[in-house]
Structure formats: structure tokens, C-alpha cells
Amino acid sequence: MILLNPGPVCTSERVRNALIRGDMCHRETEFSTLLSSTRKKILQAFAPNGDYTTAIITGSGTASLEAAVCSSLSEGKKILVLNNGVYGDRISRIASAYRFNKIELQYDWCEQPNLEQVEDTVSNDSDIEVVAMVHHETTTGLLNPIHEIGKITSKYGRAFLLDSISGLGGEEIDLVLDNVDICIGSANKCIQGLPGLSFAILKKDEINRLRSIPPRSLYLNIITQLDEQEGKGECPFTPSVHTFYAFEEALDELLEEGVQNRLKRYSKASSYLRDEFKGLSLDLLLPDEFLSNTITSLHLPENMTYAHLHDSLKERGFIIYAGQGQLSKKIFRIANMGELSMEDLKSLITNLQKVLEGRK
Ligand SMILES: Cc1ncc(COP(=O)(O)O)c(C=O)c1O
Incomplete structure (x- = not known):
């Protein structure tokens, strides 16, 4: 079958063959090596300048998205969600599930967010701590103006959380120039890996703020995931080991292609x-x-x-x-x-x- 759905996508034989490399205990040094090189390759591909780190989560894109959203808002602060499709709506639903104080700007699914309205909303409410948006709305194939939104969040000192699950590897993005603080991706779309792994790329300057927020979830906490991966070279819970093999291979393919x-x-x-x-x-x-x-x-x-x-x-x-x-x-x-x-x-x-x- 030739898959023309937006993920999981058709993969190469090389990626699929990586799955059968053999069994491995996730508490052994071999897995730490695999985890470390996979994280390094994500950063090499999408944040090559060293100002970012990453945590990989076993779970589909929504797992990392939910982890990022629920880990990023301080008590008493607000999240602003820009919603022009099913996935903007998903961010909003995650925020509601955590009973967040939320402001939502909804747009027609065939329109980009109104920049003036976004700037007005942000500048008039100092309680807005996080602005969340989707990079590429998979609902329609519409690209959102990440550079312009990043300019606004940076001007007013707010965190920019971006769902680039269907963007990374397919669309132009420069995390530094676009002022993205938290960026979510998944293995099985434009990176051409297999479903089951997703990740958050985090600006290092953002980590202290995230660390000050008490965890709202045991599994889906970005700091718990990051600390175990960076500190111990392990995942806090059982990772999908074989999918990691395939993900690393897909990242190798991406880096070789450029x-x-x-x-x-x-x-x-x-x-x-x-x-x-x-x-x-x-x-x-x-x-x-x-x-x-x-x-x-x-x-x-x-x-x-x-x-x-x-x-x-x-x-x-x-x-x-x-x-x-x-x-x-x-x-x-x-x-x-x-x-x-x-x-x-x-x-x-x-x-x-x-x-x-x-x-x-
Ligand atoms: C922009 C975007 N966000 C989130 C998701 C959810 O990802 P998943 O289905 O892997 O949980 C998708 C899936 O298509 C998506 O395209």
C-alpha cells in the first residue's frame, strides 16, 4: 500500500529492518547509548546551535504534546491557545483537561491567526504565560505564521509552545530565529520513523521555569522525563526499545539526506x-x-x-x-x-x- 495519509508514513526498508536488531534491556548501558545518540540526532537535525535539549517519550505525538502543555504553566497563570484546526483544538482540550485558566482565539480552519488580535491579547494580559499554536495544521495542510507569533511572545516575554508534529522535517523552522521555547515532534511523520515515539525540544533557558512547576502527571512530565534521560541516561518508564532503533535509523536517513x-x-x-x-x-x-x-x-x-x-x-x-x-x-x-x-x-x-x- 502506498500511504498518502499524514502519518504513519511509508518508511524505508532500512528503517523497518532496524526493528529486528534484537532484544535489549532498557536499564543497560547499550540502551543509554542508543537514547543518547537518538537525542543528539534530534538536536543535530532541528536545533544545531546548542541552546536546546530534548526528551523523548514513548507514546504518540499527543503524549509529548500533553506532557509539554501540562508541564509548562505555573499555578495561577494563563495559557493562550491559537486554534484554527483539529490540532489547535487538541491543545485547547488538553488545557481544559488540566483545568487550566485558558484563553482561546478561534479562527476559521482556512485562516491563519490574526496577528494584531494575538498581540493585543498578549499585551493586555500579563497573566498569559504560555502561547500555544500548531505549526502545520494537519487538518487542512495550512501553515501557521510561527515567525510572527514567536516575535510577539519574545517581545512580551512569554513562552512559545509549538506543536510541530507534522512540521519538523517537512517545513521551514528555525527554533532560535522563530523564538520557539518548547517544540513538539513525532517520529512517524516527516522524520519517516515508526509510530510510538514522540519528543519535546526545549530551550535550555526555559528549563528553570519548567522545573519550578509542580508535576501534574507522573508519566507525562517533561522535567521528570528530561532529568532521567540527561542525568541517568535512562527513561523513567519502559521505553519502546525496538522503535528507538528505527527512530535512530530514520534520523540517520534524515541527516544523510539533509x-x-x-x-x-x-x-x-x-x-x-x-x-x-x-x-x-x-x-x-x-x-x-x-x-x-x-x-x-x-x-x-x-x-x-x-x-x-x-x-x-x-x-x-x-x-x-x-x-x-x-x-x-x-x-x-x-x-x-x-x-x-x-x-x-x-x-x-x-x-x-x-x-x-x-x-x-
Ligand atoms: C499537528 C498534529 N498535532 C498532534 C497530532 C497527534 O499526534 P498522534 O496522533 O501521534 O498522537 C497530529 C497527528 O496527526 C498532528 O498532525
Whole structure:
């Protein structure tokens, strides 16, 4: 199957083979070595200047996101959530689950946050300690203005928490220049590893503030995770050891390809697909200026249900992805993350054309 869903993605044989390297006790020095080199490679790829550290958590992206959110707000302070999709909404729901004092700015799913409104909100409320946003809204494939939001948080001395789960390895980001304090990623999207591991990249200057916040969760506490990993070279709880092998291999692949080259590969793939989609008279949901390198949301063709489109393409070996929530009956999504060749994409277009024309 050629996976065109936004993760878990198609992986290389090299990554999949890493899973069968053998059993290992997570309390032995061999695992400490694996943990340390995996953490080092995350930082080499995404924070090469040394001002950041990282903690890896066994769990999907939401595990690290929840850990970051619940570990980042001081008692009596507020979190500002910028919500323009399912994943912005997820941050908001996490904040509510912890009974946080929350301000939420909601936007249309096809719009970026209003910068003036964000600045007004932040500047008028000194209790806002953390501003949280999604980098690449997987709901639609919309890129949010991380640089501009980082400028605002830095100007007013607030922490910037960014969910870049579908951004890291696929989109431009410079944690330093974009003033990101806490950045969340996952192994199984643009990094092309396997599902089961996620991570938080933390600005070193932010650690003391985080350390002063009493833990609200035993497992999902960023400082507990970080201290055990940095101090003892261990994970506090049983890690998914075999997935670590695959994650390190995927990071090796990323570093060998080069992060910028990975972005270029994805950008070339999405440009190719979008030209072809337009040629097939399919309409894109978003205007060009918001488009990411890796997800294209398309209006469903008239007189065709998602189920028919999905099932017909699945019969031909391609997995596409449905719209979510309010968009579930209107759009479908094609992601070009992962180990996909141009031949795979050309074959998708040939098959999509046949399905649209009702041909065998
Ligand atoms: C932007 C974003 N945030 C969070 C998540 C949740 O990640 P997971 O499903 O791995 O928990 C996803 C998953 O697609 C995502 O795209």
C-alpha cells in the first residue's frame, strides 16, 4: 500500500529492518547509548546551535504534546491557545483537561491567526504565560505564521509552545530565529520513523521555569522525563526499545539526506501533485500562500462520496485520507510525507484520473 495519509508514513526498508536488531534491556548501558545518540540526532537535525535539549517519550505525538502543555504553566497563570484546526483544538482540550485558566482565539480552519488580535491579547494580559499554536495544521495542510507569533511572545516575554508534529522535517523552522521555547515532534511523520515515539525540544533557558512547576502527571512530565534521560541516561518508564532503533535509523536517513533537501523533496512532490490535481479539475481548499510542503486538501468531486473515492483508490493500492470534523463531507486529503518516489506519485495520478472518470 502506498500511504498518502499524514502519518504513519511509508518508511524505508532500512528503517523497518532496524526493528529486528534484537532484544535489549532498557536499564543497560547499550540502551543509554542508543537514547543518547537518538537525542543528539534530534538536536543535530532541528536545533544545531546548542541552546536546546530534548526528551523523548514513548507514546504518540499527543503524549509529548500533553506532557509539554501540562508541564509548562505555573499555578495561577494563563495559557493562550491559537486554534484554527483539529490540532489547535487538541491543545485547547488538553488545557481544559488540566483545568487550566485558558484563553482561546478561534479562527476559521482556512485562516491563519490574526496577528494584531494575538498581540493585543498578549499585551493586555500579563497573566498569559504560555502561547500555544500548531505549526502545520494537519487538518487542512495550512501553515501557521510561527515567525510572527514567536516575535510577539519574545517581545512580551512569554513562552512559545509549538506543536510541530507534522512540521519538523517537512517545513521551514528555525527554533532560535522563530523564538520557539518548547517544540513538539513525532517520529512517524516527516522524520519517516515508526509510530510510538514522540519528543519535546526545549530551550535550555526555559528549563528553570519548567522545573519550578509542580508535576501534574507522573508519566507525562517533561522535567521528570528530561532529568532521567540527561542525568541517568535512562527513561523513567519502559521505553519502546525496538522503535528507538528505527527512530535512530530514520534520523540517520534524515541527516544523510539533509533537512533542507528533505524539505525540497517534499516541496517538489507537492508542487507536482498540485499541478496534476488542477489538471484533473480538482479544487484546492486553501489559497496558495498557506500551503505546506506535505498536505493538499481537495474538495470532493461533485457526485462522488469520500467512501467511493477512498475505496476505489485502496483497491488500486493507495490510501488517501478523509477530511475531519466540519470538513469531513467536503474534502479529502493527500499527504506526500514519507518514503515515496516520483513514480509512486505519477501512478497515483494515473489511477486517480481513472477513478474520477469512472474507468477500470
Ligand atoms: C499537528 C498534529 N498535532 C498532534 C497530532 C497527534 O499526534 P498522534 O496522533 O501521534 O498522537 C497530529 C497527528 O496527526 C498532528 O498532525
